[in-house]
Amino acid sequence: MNMDENLQRFLRYVQIDTQSDDTSMSVPSQAKELDLSRLLQKELLELGIQSEINEFGILYGRLDGEEDLDPIGLNSHVDTALEITGAGVKPQIIHNYDGGVIHLNEKYSMSPADFPTLGDHVGDDLVVTSGDTLLGADDKAGVAIIMAVLAYYVAHPEVKHHPICFCFTPDEEIGRGPDHFDAKRFGAKYAYTVDGGIYNEIAIETFNAAHADVVIEGVSIHPGEAKGKLVNASSVAFAFDALLPKHKKPELTSGREGFNHLVQVSGTVDSAKLHYIIRNHSREELEIQKKEFEEAAKAIQEQYPTAKVHLTIGDDYRNMGEVFKEHPEAVDKAVEAFRALGYEPVFPPIRGGTDGATFSFKGCPTPNLGTGSYNHHGRFEYLSVKEFNIMIEIVKQIVKA
Ligand SMILES: [Zn+2]
The missing domain is CATH 3.40.630.10 (Zn peptidases)
Structure with a gap:
Protein backbone atom coordinates (compact mmCIF):
# COMPACT_ATOMS: atom_id res chain seq x y z
CA MET A 1 0.00 0.00 0.00
CA THR A 206 -1.85 37.78 4.72
CA PHE A 207 -1.11 40.96 6.57
CA ASN A 208 -0.02 44.12 4.87
CA ALA A 209 3.33 44.77 6.47
CA ALA A 210 5.33 47.90 7.20
CA HIS A 211 7.96 48.92 9.73
CA ALA A 212 8.90 52.08 11.60
CA ASP A 213 12.23 53.21 13.00
CA VAL A 214 12.35 55.99 15.54
CA VAL A 215 15.68 57.58 16.38
CA ILE A 216 15.83 60.10 19.23
CA GLU A 217 18.79 62.40 19.78
CA GLY A 218 18.72 63.70 23.34
CA VAL A 219 20.72 66.43 25.08
CA SER A 220 23.34 64.80 27.27
CA ILE A 221 24.70 66.85 30.17
CA HIS A 222 26.39 65.87 33.44
CA PRO A 223 23.53 64.97 35.81
CA GLY A 224 24.93 67.32 38.49
CA GLU A 225 24.23 70.35 36.34
CA ALA A 226 21.40 68.96 34.25
CA LYS A 227 18.44 70.91 35.57
CA GLY A 228 16.43 72.49 32.79
CA LYS A 229 18.86 71.30 30.09
CA LEU A 230 19.21 67.53 30.01
CA VAL A 231 16.88 65.62 27.69
CA ASN A 232 17.26 61.87 28.22
CA ALA A 233 16.83 60.21 24.84
CA SER A 234 15.79 56.90 26.44
CA SER A 235 13.04 58.60 28.44
CA VAL A 236 11.83 60.35 25.29
CA ALA A 237 11.73 56.94 23.57
CA PHE A 238 9.50 55.57 26.35
CA ALA A 239 7.27 58.62 26.03
CA PHE A 240 6.99 58.03 22.29
CA ASP A 241 5.94 54.41 22.78
CA ALA A 242 3.35 55.45 25.36
CA LEU A 243 1.69 57.74 22.81
CA LEU A 244 0.85 54.90 20.39
CA PRO A 245 -2.62 53.31 20.70
CA LYS A 246 -2.51 51.01 23.71
CA HIS A 247 -4.74 48.28 22.31
CA LYS A 248 -2.94 47.81 18.96
CA LYS A 249 -0.45 45.23 20.22
CA PRO A 250 0.03 41.60 19.16
CA GLU A 251 -0.76 40.32 22.66
CA LEU A 252 -4.11 42.15 22.64
CA THR A 253 -5.30 41.40 19.10
CA SER A 254 -6.44 38.42 17.02
CA GLY A 255 -8.22 37.59 13.76
CA ARG A 256 -8.36 40.67 11.56
CA GLU A 257 -7.17 43.18 14.15
CA GLY A 258 -3.89 44.85 13.23
CA PHE A 259 -1.04 45.75 15.55
CA ASN A 260 2.18 47.68 16.09
CA HIS A 261 4.87 45.52 17.59
CA LEU A 262 7.91 47.02 19.30
CA VAL A 263 10.58 44.45 18.46
CA GLN A 264 13.78 46.24 19.40
CA VAL A 265 14.83 49.01 21.78
CA SER A 266 18.28 50.41 22.46
CA GLY A 267 19.28 53.60 24.14
CA THR A 268 21.59 55.77 26.19
CA VAL A 269 21.05 59.29 27.52
CA ASP A 270 22.41 60.67 24.29
CA SER A 271 20.43 58.64 21.77
CA ALA A 272 17.77 55.96 21.57
CA LYS A 273 16.27 53.76 18.88
CA LEU A 274 12.95 51.96 18.58
CA HIS A 275 12.10 49.46 15.87
CA TYR A 276 8.48 48.50 15.23
CA ILE A 277 6.72 46.20 12.81
CA ILE A 278 3.27 47.35 11.69
CA ARG A 279 0.64 44.87 10.50
CA ASN A 280 -2.93 44.95 9.24
CA HIS A 281 -5.01 42.93 6.77
CA SER A 282 -6.62 46.18 5.60
CA ARG A 283 -4.47 48.60 3.67
CA GLU A 284 -6.55 51.59 4.75
CA GLU A 285 -6.11 50.68 8.40
CA LEU A 286 -2.39 50.13 7.92
CA GLU A 287 -2.21 53.69 6.58
CA ILE A 288 -4.06 54.91 9.69
CA GLN A 289 -1.50 53.13 11.88
CA LYS A 290 1.33 54.83 9.98
CA LYS A 291 -0.40 58.19 10.55
CA GLU A 292 -0.49 57.46 14.27
CA PHE A 293 3.28 57.03 14.24
CA GLU A 294 3.66 60.38 12.46
CA GLU A 295 1.35 62.09 14.95
CA ALA A 296 3.21 60.59 17.90
CA ALA A 297 6.55 61.74 16.48
CA LYS A 298 5.19 65.25 15.98
CA ALA A 299 3.75 65.43 19.50
CA ILE A 300 6.99 64.20 21.04
CA GLN A 301 9.04 66.71 19.06
CA GLU A 302 6.77 69.50 20.35
CA GLN A 303 7.03 68.24 23.89
CA TYR A 304 10.86 68.03 23.73
CA PRO A 305 11.92 70.85 21.39
CA THR A 306 15.67 70.52 22.12
CA ALA A 307 15.69 66.79 21.28
CA LYS A 308 15.61 65.54 17.71
CA VAL A 309 13.01 62.95 16.72
CA HIS A 310 13.54 61.11 13.43
CA LEU A 311 10.85 58.76 12.14
CA THR A 312 11.21 56.58 9.05
CA ILE A 313 8.47 54.26 7.84
CA GLY A 314 8.81 51.66 5.08
CA ASP A 315 6.53 49.08 3.45
CA ASP A 316 7.48 45.37 3.53
CA TYR A 317 4.81 43.17 1.94
CA ARG A 318 1.17 43.36 0.90
ZN1 LIG B 1 7.01 26.52 6.70
Whole structure:
Protein backbone atom coordinates (compact mmCIF):
# COMPACT_ATOMS: atom_id res chain seq x y z
CA MET A 1 0.00 0.00 0.00
CA ASN A 2 1.56 3.30 -0.99
CA MET A 3 0.17 5.06 2.12
CA ASP A 4 3.17 3.63 3.94
CA GLU A 5 5.49 4.62 1.18
CA ASN A 6 4.28 8.22 1.56
CA LEU A 7 4.90 8.20 5.29
CA GLN A 8 8.32 6.56 4.76
CA ARG A 9 9.22 9.42 2.48
CA PHE A 10 8.31 11.94 5.19
CA LEU A 11 10.31 10.07 7.84
CA ARG A 12 13.31 9.93 5.50
CA TYR A 13 13.23 13.69 4.83
CA VAL A 14 12.92 14.81 8.47
CA GLN A 15 16.08 12.94 9.40
CA ILE A 16 18.16 15.17 7.14
CA ASP A 17 19.34 18.35 8.91
CA THR A 18 18.44 21.34 6.72
CA GLN A 19 18.28 24.17 9.21
CA SER A 20 18.79 27.58 7.58
CA ASP A 21 20.86 30.34 9.18
CA ASP A 22 19.88 34.00 9.34
CA THR A 23 23.42 35.12 10.19
CA SER A 24 24.85 33.72 6.96
CA MET A 25 24.88 35.85 3.82
CA SER A 26 25.47 32.95 1.40
CA VAL A 27 22.75 31.61 -0.90
CA PRO A 28 21.36 29.26 0.25
CA SER A 29 22.27 30.30 3.79
CA GLN A 30 23.46 26.75 4.64
CA ALA A 31 24.91 24.31 2.12
CA LYS A 32 23.31 21.43 4.04
CA GLU A 33 19.84 22.57 2.95
CA LEU A 34 20.77 21.13 -0.43
CA ASP A 35 21.36 17.69 1.09
CA LEU A 36 17.59 17.25 0.95
CA SER A 37 17.24 18.94 -2.45
CA ARG A 38 19.82 16.55 -3.92
CA LEU A 39 18.04 13.54 -2.45
CA LEU A 40 14.78 14.82 -3.96
CA GLN A 41 16.49 15.23 -7.31
CA LYS A 42 17.66 11.62 -7.13
CA GLU A 43 14.23 10.33 -6.14
CA LEU A 44 12.63 12.36 -8.92
CA LEU A 45 15.05 10.85 -11.40
CA GLU A 46 14.03 7.38 -10.21
CA LEU A 47 10.47 8.44 -11.07
CA GLY A 48 11.71 9.52 -14.49
CA ILE A 49 11.34 13.25 -13.76
CA GLN A 50 14.18 15.63 -14.65
CA SER A 51 14.83 18.54 -12.33
CA GLU A 52 17.38 21.29 -11.91
CA ILE A 53 18.89 22.84 -8.79
CA ASN A 54 19.87 26.35 -9.83
CA GLU A 55 22.55 28.70 -8.49
CA PHE A 56 20.17 29.93 -5.75
CA GLY A 57 19.52 26.42 -4.49
CA ILE A 58 15.98 26.29 -5.87
CA LEU A 59 14.97 22.91 -7.30
CA TYR A 60 12.67 23.33 -10.32
CA GLY A 61 10.96 20.52 -12.18
CA ARG A 62 7.93 19.64 -14.24
CA LEU A 63 5.74 16.62 -14.82
CA ASP A 64 4.07 16.93 -18.20
CA GLY A 65 0.31 16.47 -18.32
CA GLU A 66 -2.59 17.41 -20.57
CA GLU A 67 -0.94 20.25 -22.45
CA ASP A 68 -4.20 22.07 -23.20
CA LEU A 69 -4.75 22.53 -19.45
CA ASP A 70 -3.21 25.28 -17.31
CA PRO A 71 0.09 24.25 -15.71
CA ILE A 72 -0.42 24.19 -11.92
CA GLY A 73 2.48 24.85 -9.54
CA LEU A 74 3.37 23.24 -6.22
CA ASN A 75 5.96 24.51 -3.76
CA SER A 76 7.33 23.74 -0.35
CA HIS A 77 10.52 24.67 1.47
CA VAL A 78 13.36 22.32 2.37
CA ASP A 79 14.77 24.26 5.34
CA THR A 80 13.65 24.08 8.96
CA ALA A 81 13.20 26.71 11.66
CA LEU A 82 15.93 28.21 13.84
CA GLU A 83 14.31 28.08 17.28
CA ILE A 84 15.57 24.60 18.11
CA THR A 85 17.98 22.23 16.40
CA GLY A 86 17.01 20.23 13.35
CA ALA A 87 20.02 17.89 13.66
CA GLY A 88 19.50 14.35 14.90
CA VAL A 89 15.73 14.26 14.39
CA LYS A 90 14.45 10.85 15.58
CA PRO A 91 10.78 10.70 14.69
CA GLN A 92 8.55 8.50 16.85
CA ILE A 93 5.24 7.11 15.68
CA ILE A 94 2.30 6.95 18.08
CA HIS A 95 -0.13 4.39 16.67
CA ASN A 96 -3.83 4.88 17.26
CA TYR A 97 -3.41 7.84 19.65
CA ASP A 98 -5.56 7.36 22.77
CA GLY A 99 -6.00 11.05 23.68
CA GLY A 100 -3.66 10.89 26.68
CA VAL A 101 -0.28 12.35 27.59
CA ILE A 102 2.49 11.63 25.08
CA HIS A 103 5.91 11.19 26.68
CA LEU A 104 8.51 12.38 24.21
CA ASN A 105 11.39 11.54 26.57
CA GLU A 106 12.05 11.61 30.33
CA LYS A 107 11.97 15.39 30.34
CA TYR A 108 9.25 16.40 27.93
CA SER A 109 5.69 15.30 27.39
CA MET A 110 2.68 16.80 25.65
CA SER A 111 -0.97 16.56 26.62
CA PRO A 112 -4.29 17.80 25.20
CA ALA A 113 -4.53 20.12 28.22
CA ASP A 114 -1.50 22.06 26.93
CA PHE A 115 -2.08 21.42 23.22
CA PRO A 116 -5.84 21.25 22.62
CA THR A 117 -5.47 20.30 18.93
CA LEU A 118 -4.22 16.88 20.11
CA GLY A 119 -7.81 16.21 21.15
CA ASP A 120 -8.81 16.25 17.47
CA HIS A 121 -6.52 13.32 16.64
CA VAL A 122 -7.75 10.55 18.90
CA GLY A 123 -7.48 7.33 16.91
CA ASP A 124 -4.96 8.83 14.41
CA ASP A 125 -1.37 7.80 14.01
CA LEU A 126 0.87 10.71 15.02
CA VAL A 127 4.53 11.38 14.29
CA VAL A 128 6.21 13.19 17.19
CA THR A 129 9.77 14.18 18.10
CA SER A 130 12.17 12.58 20.57
CA GLY A 131 11.89 15.76 22.67
CA ASP A 132 15.35 17.06 21.73
CA THR A 133 14.75 18.57 18.31
CA LEU A 134 12.00 19.96 16.14
CA LEU A 135 10.24 17.53 13.82
CA GLY A 136 10.61 19.50 10.62
CA ALA A 137 7.12 18.68 9.38
CA ASP A 138 7.32 22.40 8.57
CA ASP A 139 7.87 21.93 5.78
CA LYS A 140 9.02 18.40 4.98
CA ALA A 141 5.42 17.28 5.26
CA GLY A 142 4.77 19.64 2.34
CA VAL A 143 7.74 18.24 0.43
CA ALA A 144 6.54 14.67 1.06
CA ILE A 145 2.98 15.54 -0.03
CA ILE A 146 4.21 16.95 -3.34
CA MET A 147 6.54 13.98 -3.92
CA ALA A 148 3.63 11.60 -3.19
CA VAL A 149 1.45 13.36 -5.75
CA LEU A 150 4.19 13.21 -8.40
CA ALA A 151 4.85 9.52 -7.65
CA TYR A 152 1.13 8.78 -7.93
CA TYR A 153 0.77 10.35 -11.37
CA VAL A 154 3.92 8.67 -12.64
CA ALA A 155 2.53 5.31 -11.46
CA HIS A 156 -0.92 6.02 -12.95
CA PRO A 157 -0.49 7.33 -16.50
CA GLU A 158 -4.14 6.46 -17.14
CA VAL A 159 -5.24 9.24 -14.74
CA LYS A 160 -5.07 12.49 -16.69
CA HIS A 161 -3.76 15.61 -14.98
CA HIS A 162 -2.67 19.19 -15.49
CA PRO A 163 1.01 19.80 -16.25
CA ILE A 164 2.59 20.05 -12.76
CA CYS A 165 5.37 22.60 -12.20
CA PHE A 166 7.03 22.16 -8.85
CA CYS A 167 9.81 23.85 -6.94
CA PHE A 168 11.47 23.27 -3.59
CA THR A 169 12.99 26.39 -2.05
CA PRO A 170 15.62 26.97 0.65
CA ASP A 171 15.68 29.69 3.34
CA GLU A 172 11.95 30.18 3.85
CA GLU A 173 12.40 30.26 7.60
CA ILE A 174 14.76 33.22 7.39
CA GLY A 175 12.43 35.13 5.09
CA ARG A 176 14.61 34.82 1.99
CA GLY A 177 12.82 31.89 0.38
CA PRO A 178 11.13 33.68 -2.45
CA ASP A 179 13.85 36.30 -3.10
CA HIS A 180 15.15 34.43 -6.13
CA PHE A 181 11.88 32.80 -7.17
CA ASP A 182 11.37 33.26 -10.89
CA ALA A 183 7.70 32.93 -11.89
CA LYS A 184 8.65 32.61 -15.59
CA ARG A 185 11.11 29.82 -14.93
CA PHE A 186 8.52 28.11 -12.71
CA GLY A 187 6.03 28.16 -15.59
CA ALA A 188 2.78 27.71 -13.62
CA LYS A 189 -0.39 29.69 -14.32
CA TYR A 190 -1.10 29.57 -10.58
CA ALA A 191 0.28 27.54 -7.70
CA TYR A 192 0.00 26.37 -4.10
CA THR A 193 2.50 26.50 -1.29
CA VAL A 194 1.98 23.36 0.81
CA ASP A 195 3.24 24.79 4.08
CA GLY A 196 0.50 25.09 6.65
CA GLY A 197 -1.11 23.39 9.61
CA ILE A 198 -4.58 21.87 9.78
CA TYR A 199 -5.66 20.20 6.53
CA ASN A 200 -8.83 22.16 5.74
CA GLU A 201 -7.48 25.71 5.79
CA ILE A 202 -6.78 27.59 2.58
CA ALA A 203 -4.77 30.71 3.32
CA ILE A 204 -5.59 33.48 0.89
CA GLU A 205 -4.99 36.52 3.05
CA THR A 206 -1.85 37.78 4.72
CA PHE A 207 -1.11 40.96 6.57
CA ASN A 208 -0.02 44.12 4.87
CA ALA A 209 3.33 44.77 6.47
CA ALA A 210 5.33 47.90 7.20
CA HIS A 211 7.96 48.92 9.73
CA ALA A 212 8.90 52.08 11.60
CA ASP A 213 12.23 53.21 13.00
CA VAL A 214 12.35 55.99 15.54
CA VAL A 215 15.68 57.58 16.38
CA ILE A 216 15.83 60.10 19.23
CA GLU A 217 18.79 62.40 19.78
CA GLY A 218 18.72 63.70 23.34
CA VAL A 219 20.72 66.43 25.08
CA SER A 220 23.34 64.80 27.27
CA ILE A 221 24.70 66.85 30.17
CA HIS A 222 26.39 65.87 33.44
CA PRO A 223 23.53 64.97 35.81
CA GLY A 224 24.93 67.32 38.49
CA GLU A 225 24.23 70.35 36.34
CA ALA A 226 21.40 68.96 34.25
CA LYS A 227 18.44 70.91 35.57
CA GLY A 228 16.43 72.49 32.79
CA LYS A 229 18.86 71.30 30.09
CA LEU A 230 19.21 67.53 30.01
CA VAL A 231 16.88 65.62 27.69
CA ASN A 232 17.26 61.87 28.22
CA ALA A 233 16.83 60.21 24.84
CA SER A 234 15.79 56.90 26.44
CA SER A 235 13.04 58.60 28.44
CA VAL A 236 11.83 60.35 25.29
CA ALA A 237 11.73 56.94 23.57
CA PHE A 238 9.50 55.57 26.35
CA ALA A 239 7.27 58.62 26.03
CA PHE A 240 6.99 58.03 22.29
CA ASP A 241 5.94 54.41 22.78
CA ALA A 242 3.35 55.45 25.36
CA LEU A 243 1.69 57.74 22.81
CA LEU A 244 0.85 54.90 20.39
CA PRO A 245 -2.62 53.31 20.70
CA LYS A 246 -2.51 51.01 23.71
CA HIS A 247 -4.74 48.28 22.31
CA LYS A 248 -2.94 47.81 18.96
CA LYS A 249 -0.45 45.23 20.22
CA PRO A 250 0.03 41.60 19.16
CA GLU A 251 -0.76 40.32 22.66
CA LEU A 252 -4.11 42.15 22.64
CA THR A 253 -5.30 41.40 19.10
CA SER A 254 -6.44 38.42 17.02
CA GLY A 255 -8.22 37.59 13.76
CA ARG A 256 -8.36 40.67 11.56
CA GLU A 257 -7.17 43.18 14.15
CA GLY A 258 -3.89 44.85 13.23
CA PHE A 259 -1.04 45.75 15.55
CA ASN A 260 2.18 47.68 16.09
CA HIS A 261 4.87 45.52 17.59
CA LEU A 262 7.91 47.02 19.30
CA VAL A 263 10.58 44.45 18.46
CA GLN A 264 13.78 46.24 19.40
CA VAL A 265 14.83 49.01 21.78
CA SER A 266 18.28 50.41 22.46
CA GLY A 267 19.28 53.60 24.14
CA THR A 268 21.59 55.77 26.19
CA VAL A 269 21.05 59.29 27.52
CA ASP A 270 22.41 60.67 24.29
CA SER A 271 20.43 58.64 21.77
CA ALA A 272 17.77 55.96 21.57
CA LYS A 273 16.27 53.76 18.88
CA LEU A 274 12.95 51.96 18.58
CA HIS A 275 12.10 49.46 15.87
CA TYR A 276 8.48 48.50 15.23
CA ILE A 277 6.72 46.20 12.81
CA ILE A 278 3.27 47.35 11.69
CA ARG A 279 0.64 44.87 10.50
CA ASN A 280 -2.93 44.95 9.24
CA HIS A 281 -5.01 42.93 6.77
CA SER A 282 -6.62 46.18 5.60
CA ARG A 283 -4.47 48.60 3.67
CA GLU A 284 -6.55 51.59 4.75
CA GLU A 285 -6.11 50.68 8.40
CA LEU A 286 -2.39 50.13 7.92
CA GLU A 287 -2.21 53.69 6.58
CA ILE A 288 -4.06 54.91 9.69
CA GLN A 289 -1.50 53.13 11.88
CA LYS A 290 1.33 54.83 9.98
CA LYS A 291 -0.40 58.19 10.55
CA GLU A 292 -0.49 57.46 14.27
CA PHE A 293 3.28 57.03 14.24
CA GLU A 294 3.66 60.38 12.46
CA GLU A 295 1.35 62.09 14.95
CA ALA A 296 3.21 60.59 17.90
CA ALA A 297 6.55 61.74 16.48
CA LYS A 298 5.19 65.25 15.98
CA ALA A 299 3.75 65.43 19.50
CA ILE A 300 6.99 64.20 21.04
CA GLN A 301 9.04 66.71 19.06
CA GLU A 302 6.77 69.50 20.35
CA GLN A 303 7.03 68.24 23.89
CA TYR A 304 10.86 68.03 23.73
CA PRO A 305 11.92 70.85 21.39
CA THR A 306 15.67 70.52 22.12
CA ALA A 307 15.69 66.79 21.28
CA LYS A 308 15.61 65.54 17.71
CA VAL A 309 13.01 62.95 16.72
CA HIS A 310 13.54 61.11 13.43
CA LEU A 311 10.85 58.76 12.14
CA THR A 312 11.21 56.58 9.05
CA ILE A 313 8.47 54.26 7.84
CA GLY A 314 8.81 51.66 5.08
CA ASP A 315 6.53 49.08 3.45
CA ASP A 316 7.48 45.37 3.53
CA TYR A 317 4.81 43.17 1.94
CA ARG A 318 1.17 43.36 0.90
CA ASN A 319 -1.88 41.25 1.58
CA MET A 320 -1.91 38.61 -1.20
CA GLY A 321 -5.73 38.63 -1.04
CA GLU A 322 -5.53 41.56 -3.48
CA VAL A 323 -4.12 39.23 -6.13
CA PHE A 324 -6.89 36.62 -5.72
CA LYS A 325 -9.57 39.28 -6.23
CA GLU A 326 -8.18 39.70 -9.75
CA HIS A 327 -7.27 36.01 -10.26
CA PRO A 328 -9.71 33.79 -8.38
CA GLU A 329 -8.96 30.55 -10.29
CA ALA A 330 -6.35 29.18 -7.86
CA VAL A 331 -8.73 29.56 -4.93
CA ASP A 332 -11.72 28.22 -6.90
CA LYS A 333 -9.78 25.16 -8.02
CA ALA A 334 -8.76 24.29 -4.45
CA VAL A 335 -12.29 24.77 -3.11
CA GLU A 336 -13.63 22.47 -5.85
CA ALA A 337 -11.07 19.80 -4.92
CA PHE A 338 -11.94 19.92 -1.21
CA ARG A 339 -15.65 19.66 -1.96
CA ALA A 340 -15.17 16.84 -4.47
CA LEU A 341 -13.62 14.82 -1.65
CA GLY A 342 -16.30 15.78 0.86
CA TYR A 343 -14.43 18.44 2.87
CA GLU A 344 -15.41 22.07 3.45
CA PRO A 345 -12.42 24.42 3.47
CA VAL A 346 -12.12 27.49 5.69
CA PHE A 347 -10.22 30.72 5.00
CA PRO A 348 -8.73 32.21 8.16
CA PRO A 349 -6.62 35.32 7.53
CA ILE A 350 -2.96 34.52 8.27
CA ARG A 351 -1.44 36.71 10.94
CA GLY A 352 1.91 36.66 9.21
CA GLY A 353 3.32 36.21 5.76
CA THR A 354 3.89 33.31 3.40
CA ASP A 355 6.16 32.71 0.44
CA GLY A 356 2.95 32.47 -1.57
CA ALA A 357 2.43 36.20 -1.04
CA THR A 358 5.69 36.97 -2.83
CA PHE A 359 4.97 34.38 -5.55
CA SER A 360 1.56 36.00 -6.01
CA PHE A 361 2.97 39.50 -6.44
CA LYS A 362 5.65 38.11 -8.76
CA GLY A 363 2.86 37.01 -11.10
CA CYS A 364 1.95 33.50 -9.93
CA PRO A 365 -1.16 33.59 -7.71
CA THR A 366 -0.36 31.17 -4.86
CA PRO A 367 -2.64 30.35 -1.92
CA ASN A 368 -1.26 28.23 0.91
CA LEU A 369 -2.51 24.76 1.88
CA GLY A 370 -2.09 22.75 5.08
CA THR A 371 0.01 19.65 5.70
CA GLY A 372 -1.70 18.16 8.77
CA SER A 373 1.16 19.19 11.07
CA TYR A 374 1.01 21.26 14.25
CA ASN A 375 3.11 23.16 16.84
CA HIS A 376 5.74 24.13 14.29
CA HIS A 377 9.21 25.40 15.26
CA GLY A 378 9.62 23.41 18.44
CA ARG A 379 9.99 20.06 20.16
CA PHE A 380 6.21 19.65 20.41
CA GLU A 381 5.77 19.65 16.64
CA TYR A 382 3.75 16.69 15.40
CA LEU A 383 2.12 15.30 12.26
CA SER A 384 -1.30 13.70 11.97
CA VAL A 385 -0.77 10.90 9.48
CA LYS A 386 -4.48 10.94 8.67
CA GLU A 387 -4.48 14.64 7.75
CA PHE A 388 -1.19 14.25 5.87
CA ASN A 389 -2.84 11.56 3.74
CA ILE A 390 -5.95 13.70 3.23
CA MET A 391 -3.70 16.48 1.89
CA ILE A 392 -2.07 14.09 -0.57
CA GLU A 393 -5.57 13.29 -1.87
CA ILE A 394 -6.55 16.99 -1.99
CA VAL A 395 -3.44 18.00 -3.96
CA LYS A 396 -3.92 15.02 -6.31
CA GLN A 397 -7.48 16.21 -6.87
CA ILE A 398 -6.41 19.82 -7.49
CA VAL A 399 -4.08 18.86 -10.35
CA LYS A 400 -6.36 16.17 -11.77
CA ALA A 401 -7.72 16.87 -15.26
ZN1 LIG B 1 7.01 26.52 6.70
